Structure formats: C-alpha cells, structure tokens
Amino acid sequence: MSLNDYSQRVLQECVINKYPWEKEFIQSVTEVFDSLTPLLDRESKYEKNRILERIVVPERTILFRVQWVDDKGQIQVNDGYRVQFNSAIGPYKGGLRFHPSVNLSILKFLGFEQIFKNSLTTLPMGGGKGGSNFDPKGKSDREVMAFCQAFMRELYRHIGPSIDVPAGDIGVGKREIGYLFGQYRRIRDSYDSVLTGKALEWGGSLVRPEATGYGDVYFASEMLATRGESFDGKKVLVSGSGNVAQHACEKATQLGAKVLTLSDSNGTILDKDGIDAEKLAFVKDLKNNRRGRMKEYADKFPTAQYFEGARPWTLAPCDIALPCATQNELNGEEAKVLVANGCMCVGEGANMPSTPEAVACFQANKLLFSPGKASNAGGVATSGLEMSQNAMRLSWSAEEVDQKLHGIMKSIHNAAYTAAKEYGPKGDYVDYVLGANIAGFRKVANAMVDQGI
Ligand code: NDP
Ligand code: 2IT
Numbered sequence: 001m002s003l004n005d006y007s008q009r010v011l012q013e014c015v016i017n018k019y020p021w022e023k024e025f026i027q028s029v030t031e032v033f034d035s036l037t038p039l040l041d042r043e044s045k046y047e048k049n050r051i052l053e054r055i056v057v058p059e060r061t062i063l064f065r066v067q068w069v070d071d072k073g074q075i076q077v078n079d080g081y082r083v084q085f086n087s088a089i090g091p092y093k094g095g096l097r098f099h100p101s102v103n104l105s106i107l108k109f110l111g112f113e114q115i116f117k118n119s120l121t122t123l124p125m126g127g128g129k130g131g132s133n134f135d136p137k138g139k140s141d142r143e144v145m146a147f148c149q150a151f152m153r154e155l156y157r158h159i160g161p162s163i164d165v166p167a168g169d170i171g172v173g174k175r176e177i178g179y180l181f182g183q184y185r186r187i188r189d190s191y192d193s194v195l196t197g198k199a200l201e202w203g204g205s206l207v208r209p210e211a212t213g214y215g216d217v218y219f220a221s222e223m224l225a226t227r228g229e230s231f232d233g234k235k236v237l238v239s240g241s242g243n244v245a246q247h248a249c250e251k252a253t254q255l256g257a258k259v260l261t262l263s264d265s266n267g268t269i270l271d272k273d274g275i276d277a278e279k280l281a282f283v284k285d286l287k288n289n290r291r292g293r294m295k296e297y298a299d300k301f302p303t304a305q306y307f308e309g310a311r312p313w314t315l316a317p318c319d320i321a322l323p324c325a326t327q328n329e330l331n332g333e334e335a336k337v338l339v340a341n342g343c344m345c346v347g348e349g350a351n352m353p354s355t356p357e358a359v360a361c362f363q364a365n366k367l368l369f370s371p372g373k374a375s376n377a378g379g380v381a382t383s384g385l386e387m388s389q390n391a392m393r394l395s396w397s398a399e400e401v402d403q404k405l406h407g408i409m410k411s412i413h414n415a416a417y418t419a420a421k422e423y424g425p426k427g428d429y430v431d432y433v434l435g436a437n438i439a440g441f442r443k444v445a446n447a448m449v450d451q452g453i
Helices: 005-016 023-042 051-055 104-120 141-158 174-188 208-225 243-254 277-289 295-300 332-340 356-364 377-392 398-423 432-451
Strands: 060-069 075-086 092-098 126-132 164-167 235-238 258-264 267-271 304-308 320-322 345-347 368-370
Touching: 005 023, 005 051, 023 051, 023 104, 023 356, 023 398, 023 432, 051 432, 060 141, 075 092, 075 104, 075 141, 075 164, 092 104, 092 174, 092 377, 104 126, 104 377, 104 398, 104 432, 126 141, 126 164, 141 174, 164 377, 208 243, 208 320, 208 345, 208 368, 208 377, 208 398, 235 243, 243 258, 243 277, 243 320, 267 295, 277 295, 295 304, 332 356, 356 368, 368 432, 377 398, 398 432
Parallel strands: 092 126, 092 164, 235 258, 235 320, 320 345, 345 368
Antiparallel strands: 060 075, 075 126, 258 267, 267 304
16 A cells, blocks of 8 residues: 555644654554555545544643652652643543653544544544553552552543543553552542443443453454454464463463463573463463562473564564554564564554564565554443443443453454455455554544544
8 A cells, every 4th residue: 555645644733744753643543544545545535524634633632741759758740731632533542651661642643543443342432532641660559559649640631431431551450559549539529430441339330451462362353254364373472571461371371272471671581391271371461460570480480581672573483463462563574583483473563663674574575464453442442331330330240341341342343354454455355454443443534524623
C-alpha cells in the first residue's frame, strides 16, 4: 500500500511539518493512513468532511504539574498529561502510563491507536491516554501513594464516568489505581465509575487483570485457525514480564504451548523446559509483589539461562512470537531472524511493539501478523465490561466475563478479516493491519460525519 494524495498531504502538513519531533506519533499516523488508501479512494465523504485533518488533532490535551514530597522530605516535580483524543463514539477511554520515557509524542501515539482499538471492541468508548514521566521503580509505597494523590489532585477535574475513564498501562497497576481512586473519591465525595482496573473488592471486574494477555492469545488462536493451526504443541517467545506478558504466557500454556522466554528492561530469561504454571506463579510474585528483576528467575530455576541486555527474538527458534513489553521492541533484523527460524505467527500484545521494518518483513513472508490495536484490545474491552457492571451495580462471574471477552476477540478478528478481504490485496494473504485500521476507522469517521462540526 501507499498513501494517496489526500492522506499524504494531511500527514505532511498537519503532523510532520507541525510536530517533526513526535516520532512515535508520526509512526502510528503513517501506519493508519497507509492502510486507509483503498477506503479513501472509494469514499469521498471522508475528504469532503476533512476527517483526516480532524482525527489527527486531539479534542483536548491537558498538561499539568505534579508536585509531591519523597521519603527524604524533598519536593519532587513531574509532568502530568491527559490526551483526550476522540469522543465521537463514547467517553474518552484509555490507560495511564508512568514511565521516565513518557512524553507527548508517546501519549499522542497511544491515544491515536486507542481511538481505533476502542472502536474495534464493539463497545461505546472514545480514545484517550495519559500519564507521567514519574518512575515507580525503586520508590516506596508511600512515595507512589504521594505521587498518585498529587496526580489525581489535578486530573479529577477532567474525568468522569461519562467524560473520561482512565485505567492502567506500563507502571500503573492495581496499587496505583487504588491510590488514584482513593484520592478521586475523597475529593469528589462520590463513588463514581471513573477508573477501571480496580480491585475486585471495590468495584473491579473479574478477568480484567488477565484480559489483555488472554485476549492476545484468543486473537492469535483465531488467526492460527484460518490455517488449521492452534497453540497446542507450539514453542512461543513472549517479551515483557508485566501484566500483559504474564497472562499471555498463562493462556498460551493452558492451550498446550511451551513458552520459552520472558523479559524486562534489563534482559531476558530463556527456559528450555517452558514456563509452566508453577514457574509463572514465581514470576507473578516476583514482579507484582516483590517488584524484583527477571534475572532472579534464572537463580531460582536451573533450566533457565539469563541474557543481560538481550531481547527474546533471536535467542531460540519459535512458532509464535508475542511481544508484550513496549513500543518498537522488535526491529527489522530481529524479524528476519524470527522468519528464518520458522516463526508462523506474531500477535502484538503491546502497543506498536514491531517497527515498520519488522511489520514489512512479517507481511512479505506471509506470517500471520496482528497489530496491537486488534490483538491487545481485550484489556480495554474488559474495562468496558467493568464500566457496564459498575453502571448496573452488579458483577458477573469469571466465566461470564471470560466468555464475553472471548466473543469480543472473535468479533474483532472477524471485523479485521472481513475488511482485509474487502479492501486488501486479492489473494490468500490476510492483511490484518489494513483490516483492523479500516474497520476501526470507519465507525469513528462515520460518527464524526453524522455529528457534524
Ligand atoms: P507493565 O508495567 O505491567 O509491564 C511492562 C513490562 O514491559 C515490564 O516487564 C517492563 O520491564 C517491560 N518494559 C517496559 N518498558 C520497557 C522498555 N522501554 N524496554 C524494555 N522493556 C520494557 O505493563 P503492561 O504489561 O500493562 O503493558 C505492556 C504493554 O502492553 C504496553 O505496550 C502497554 O501499552 C500494552 N497494553 C497494556 C494493556 C493493559 O491492560 N495493561 C492493554 C493493552 C496494551 P521493567 O519491569 O524492567 O520495566
Ligand atoms: O493500551 C490499552 O488499551 C490499555 N492500556 C488499557 C486501557 C483501558 O482503558 O483499559
């Protein structure tokens, strides 16, 4: 594919010329626009309504100062953000990321992806993202609490159950959501469904913690089924060791696969015997409670080797790769090694983990490849189910939520597959990137046309 005159002009004038330093945002817009060419060529209403010019600009971007006191009694200052990107089909919805790398380019890319991802879930949610350059690593629980309270002291005025509903992302899990919710409730004096990813005891949904990783594996299973394949007996490489990676590992193992790797920002462990339920329980305790490093896995289990500074992709041959850590964590060279080693399927659990060169390599070699906005949508979809349960003031069983999640992942696969067949190149290969982008975009763009300016 390539851009047409309209998308080329908007990309250049509204994105690259104005924000040349926002490289992640430019990368995500380029990918989406590239996919839209066959739709834009067929439907003139999007250009007539200047949808591309409008959709690349957040409806509102909030930047704020976060000031808090550390354990030494010193004042700390961080940047706080909430990008309210698009509310054409529902209240803004999307996670908060706390990581030292956070800047506006990263949050605009994540917010932009979220628009189309949320549209694909079938639920009524707009797109947003937020966060801070705060680094939770090495901080005490009290420091994390102080930061979260200071962050919410500003954010509370911009969110609400029908306005904007944040959730977790990198560096924001159950602990942070708890401190954020406690502060919101205190300030507003109202028990609003204003955050998702809450603990079960105070409004959370069963299966929300598992949903992104499980959903990623459900989506990959759907892709594999189109070639008569499944996870059973397959070798799998997973990157990351946080929320998404842990549960992708869990579900893949439950379906009969052997997961060989997990990683963190320091390095990767390779366990030739596979990371079974017992070993995964150790990882969950290590990462979620003790906040330790993956290196400790190799000290505990002699079947594992630790590779300092390495990423999983070139360490061992695999059938399936599930990148579940962060953006641009799998490059073109690593993609070539995966292909040469016989990998047949790549299911993105993280947001934009494959570089454009890696995606091109997977597609040229006809691998089953799903973009994160389709295959990691199970997390935000189950956030949507948490909002529904909160609104009804009741909670569904784990079986019920898991069944709904599974159904949503199947319908996302179906939407991406069908759009790829309708608009993509003819032949056997299914371009899930094109399909997901067109299916996600069409619903939001039509809503924008319907609602006028
Ligand atoms: P966590 O914070 O739970 O885990 C992140 C994992 O990725 C950790 O193992 C972390 O290692 C590693 N990591 C983070 N940054 C880097 C980096 N720059 N280089 C190498 N490794 C890194 O986050 P999640 O599991 O929630 O998120 C993972 C990915 O999934 C992100 O892309 C996120 O946007 C996406 N996602 C998350 C959803 C959710 O529901 N949580 C939903 C949909 C997508 P370390 O411990 O060393 O930091
Ligand atoms: O990237 C994502 O979809 C998330 N971090 C989850 C967002 C949400 O609102 O559950």
